[in-house]
Amino acid sequence: MTPLEALRRSFGGRASIPFSEYMELALYDPAVGFYARGGRAGRGADFLTSPEVGPLFGAVIARALDEWWIAAGRPDPFVVVEVGAGPGTLARSIRFAAPECSGSLLHVLVERSAFQRSLHGSHLPGWMGERAGFELEAFVSSPQDGGGPQFVSAAELPAVFTGVVLANELLDNLPFDILRVRADGAIEELRVVWAADAVSLDSVAEPASPALAAAVGELLARTPELPRDAWFPWQGGATGWLDEVFTRLTRGHVLVFDYGGSTAELARRSDLGWLRTFRDQQRGVHPLDAPGAQDITCDVAIDQLRAGRPAGEVLTQAEFLRRHGIDDLVAEGLAIWNERAHLGDLAAIRGRSAMREAEALLDPEGLGAFIVLHWEHRLGG
Ligand SMILES: C[S@@+](CC[C@H](N)C(=O)[O-])C[C@H]1O[C@@H](n2cnc3c(N)ncnc32)[C@H](O)[C@@H]1O
Incomplete structure (x- = not known):
């Protein structure tokens, strides 16, 4: 089945979706979806993310994990659930950084794409295969007794766990809708319309469901400056995912990295300037033009994620990485380079690479400007 056929079938007789x-x-369609067909992050793949810049990002995360592990009284197991783990590069860098918590570490790589889950075992010593259901529950409660780190892949979050949730560039990939509020207060949606064997984007003024009208009403109350008649992303997938995380995580930290801005800022951009596509390290074509053949992503409306859970802190990626010691790691790398440059060995090359990686990770025009949301969470607390 071609992507267009799958799409037509999914309309099921409806005029728009x-x-x-x-x-x-x-x-995500298992047959025709971009991520099911091999789309992924990485050099030589479709787009570059912070973990794919090199091992430095994971080394800083490893320091943050140690800090939280020590503050929590050195729990064993120490469960880290990384969601949208892609091919597993961040897990590999954390392992390589050998944090103090390693012996207790159980790292769950939650990834929707079966293809990417199949890549995890090949580069993660300590990988225990895939787990689901009761087996996953048993895994996240198994003490490591110093034998960690262990890694496991899963298609979904564990049902209940205590520990840390990590997600780098996940939220921008979770399905969103496109809404605007008219001057008279009516809500309009930009929907995908099927006509003459092709799809197009068309604004449809449908009476919003009471739940959506109430949620948009709350957004307007919080954001009186939201421009009228201007399209913005409605982050149903991302807020639903966070709700799920906060239900399943009994106690611990939630740390997400992504690009984004406020709903009002995004709405001010013309031509849906917050909606982008990527493939083969380049910007792709119109989001409707090549379903399944390119990534579709948006700048994330951060205020929508914080609504109802505002206690979390918001930093830029550069601030977060500095707070957790990136400068020390670069200085260590530089010292190794100065000592060993004449040998030109792997340690020397890694030392020099840390400086280059830091430049990219801290770039105020690029990855350094990403937003980091951090919540310390206790269920019901
Ligand atoms: C932009 S990639 C980021 C990959 C990796 N975190 C990185 O930074 O390189 C987003 C990944 O999230 C995965 N994904 C999307 N929704 C998911 C979900 N609900 N649970 C787990 N993985 C998901 C996609 O399959 C994709 O591999």
Whole structure:
């Protein structure tokens, strides 16, 4: 079946579908979705992310994990659930950094794409295979007694756990809708319309469901400056995912990295300037033009994620990485380079690479400007 055929079938006789439903199919359909067909992060793949810049990002995360592990009284197991783990590069860098918590570490790589889960075992010593259901529950409660780190892959979050949730560039990939509020207060949606064997984006003024009208009403109350008649992303997938995380995580930290801005800032951009596509390290074509053949992503409306859970802190990636010691790691790398440059061995090359990686990770025009949301969470507390 071609992606267009799959898409036509998913309309099921309806004249239009929400953009989120289109995105779900174009990215995650098991037969035709971009991530099911091999799309992924990485050099030589479709787009570059912080973990893929090199091992430095994971080394800083490893320091943050140690800090939280020590503050929690050195729990064993120490469960880290990384969601949207992609090919597993961040897990590999954390392992390589050998943090103090390693002996107790149970790292769960939650990844929707079966293809990417199949890549995890090949480069993660201590990988225990895939787990689901009761077996996953048993895994996240198994003490390591110093024998960690252990890694396991899963298609979904564990049902209940205590520990840390990490997600780098996940939220921008979770299906969103496209809404605007008219001057008279009516809510309009940009939906995907099927006509003459092709799809297009069309604004549809449908009476919003009471739940959506109430949620948008809350957004307007919080954001009176939201421009009228201007399209913005409605982060149903991302807020639903966070709700899920906060239900399943009994106690611990939630740390997400992504690009984004406020809903009002995004709405001010013309031509849906917050909506982008990528493939083969380049910007792709119109989001409707190649379903399944390119990534679809948006700048994340951060205020929508914080609504109802505002206690979390918001930093830039550069601030977070500095707070957790990136400068020390670069200085260590520089010292090794100065000592060993004449040998030109792997340690020397890694030392020099840390400086280059830091430049990219801290770039105020690029990765350094990403937003980091951090919550310390206790269920019911
Ligand atoms: C942009 S990639 C980021 C990969 C990796 N975190 C990185 O920074 O290189 C987003 C990944 O999230 C995965 N994903 C999307 N929704 C997911 C979900 N609900 N649970 C687990 N993984 C998901 C996608 O399959 C994709 O591999």
